[in-house]
Amino acid sequence: MTKSIMIQGAGSNVGKSMLVAGIARAARARGMSVVPFKPQNMSNNAAVTVDGGEIGRAQALQARAAGLDPVTDMNPVLLKPETETGAQVVVQGRRIATARAREYGALKATLLPRVLESFRRLASGHDLVIVEGAGSPAEINLRRGDIANMGFAEAAGVPVALIGDIDRGGVIAQLVGTHAVLPKADRDRISAFAVNKFRGDTSLFHDGMDEIASRTGWAPLGIIPWFEEAWRLPAEDILDIRGRPGDGLRIAVPRLRRIANFDDLDPLSAEPGVSVELIEAGRPLPGDADVVLIPGSKSTIADLAHFREQGWDIDLRAHQRRGGRILGICGGYQMLGRRIADPDGIEGAACEVEGLGFLDIETVMTPEKRLALTDAVDLASGRAVNGYEIHIGQTDGPDTARAWLSIDGRPEGAASPDGRVRGCYLHGLFSADDFRAEWLTEMGGASTVTDYGQTVDDTLDHLARHLETHMDLDRLFGLAGPV
Incomplete structure (x- = not known):
């Protein structure tokens, strides 16, 4: 029986993409057949797939973590910004339109059947589908016609784990605030939470985890320390490219x-x-x-x-x-x-x-x-x-x-x-x-990296072990629901 769990964020850039890659690699190491899925992504950093389309590059990295070639079903809707208010709309790997934000709001409701089609096609061939949300479900002004977060989770019947980012501060407010603003049906779909990007002694935030759990009723999955090797992985956002100043x-x-x-x-x-x-x-x-x-x-x-x-x-x-x-x-x-x-x-x-x-x-x-x-x-x-x-x-x-x-x-x-x-x-x-x-x-100059691809794979292995150590993956996999 195929199961699925969705990783959503209490905000943008909380580390969802990297966590999904690490969870996928950990699941694979446990012997599962696992596949990543992101209903909707917004990025100009795209990857070409083996079936001749394009998807977000983060999903290509997640596919690598799962030991798979990237295919268009892994990211059925890709938005590629062209102006401040408009983006190219790519559906199942192919451009279908260029739309302004308001126009896309009307268009996206028609895309849910295509998204579910891709999801079910992937699910039919694997034990576990790890779904990544986009932005935050707390953006309740975007809930109508949503295909990226709770709209998809509801339509596909997928339980959700919510991730907060302590590095930017206010993580209790991020998570408890999300609980407060969500409609009850969406709130009840969230099964668990985790706190990501912690620097220092994680024991200092145990009381904070207890507060979040008591105020939301969600199961804690752990405090995940900052992953120092993240810069070795291909960057999804240009801001994540790590310059290396110095000689050379x-x-x-x-x-x-x-x-x-x-x-x-x-x-x-x-x-x-x-x-x-x-x-x-x-x-x-x-x-x-x-x-x-x-x-x-x-x-x-x-x-x-x-x-x-x-x-x-x-x-x-x-x-x-x-x-x-x-x-x-x-x-x-x-x-x-x-x-x-x-x-x-x-x-x-x-x-x-x-x-x-x-x-x-x-x-x-x-x-x-x-x-x-x-x-x-x-x-x-x-x-x-x-x-x-x-x-x-x-x-x-x-x-x-x-x-x-x-x-x-x-x-x-x-x-x-x-x-x-x-x-x-x-x-x-x-x-x-x-x-x-x-x-x-x-x-x-000179090169000292003799196998760049192996460097990426080694880093994914280290990320998987990092999550096995600091995140309750047994509980996470146990929360995954049948699809």
Whole structure:
């Protein structure tokens, strides 16, 4: 019989995604067939699935923790913000619309059958489904038509464990306050609670746990200390990328407003001899950077305007004059060219804009999105590269004659005549250990991480043991209900 439990948060960023990954790895270590599921996610950090769609990257990490390939059913609704008020709506791996917040409020009620379809399909093949909520069920103004938290839990008949974040303070109010504002039916669906991200002596909060339990009637699952190795796991949020200042190769990454698919930075951040520094708006690109890496973007033309507003185009030109290296990936690759045209208004109003001009290429935005898991070869070294493509637009021009990757015999990417400026559409290329080592050496650095994938798996194992030690997983698994 398949069972399920849902992990919801008393607020955003309480650590739900990491906890689900750790619980999945622990369940797998106990011999269970376990699968992660998130009804609705909002993220521009997406993963391409083996069935040719896209899901939130956190669910791809959770799939890895469960020993599974990621599939679109694991995250049937993905919202990819394009503006302050609108997002691309991806359902079961495919874009169906771009909607403003109010429009999505009307649309989401129609999506519940698709969400339940994906959930039941996953449940049919596994012992345990661990469901992750989004945001907080305390946002009762969003309860009508909800598919992300209690609306889904009610429709699927799944019990809930609620997580509070003590690191931000006020955790008793987070949990007891959620109990106070929820309607009785939703309140009764919560079976247990846990407190996450504790720093210091956990015994100092035992009385606090008793207070929460007595005021809510929920079973305590434990106080979970801060997991120090969290930075070794691929980041779901750009704010979770841990820069490593100090000696060694310095890579500056301008933080674009709609930065997307920034998992390219994770393997570089894991290298002890590499400093990956996110440059926030209002700060200049550092003059002593060895490499400027322009990452992917969900809204390339808008982020190009933002890039110029910061004066980063001037800084980048100075960086080039000093002999610095420049790499653009996906949207960053498009920005480096001479021109970007969007004749169909895919990213907004139809327009044509001047690019940064560091590569002699031009990009035309096209309606078709390319989604593909990709095996490539670095032409200079012959090293294998495994990654993925997730983009709209076609790029061509004289500098593509100096393509530096090959995908199934097709040249990919472009380079300046001196080779110091490069771009490509391939994400995930730095996860390939041999290629990353070759590239870092060429940039003037060195790699000491010989198996990045094993580092991630080892960290997931450590996370599972951390939760086995500090969280009552026996009680959690016992609370899971049949589906």
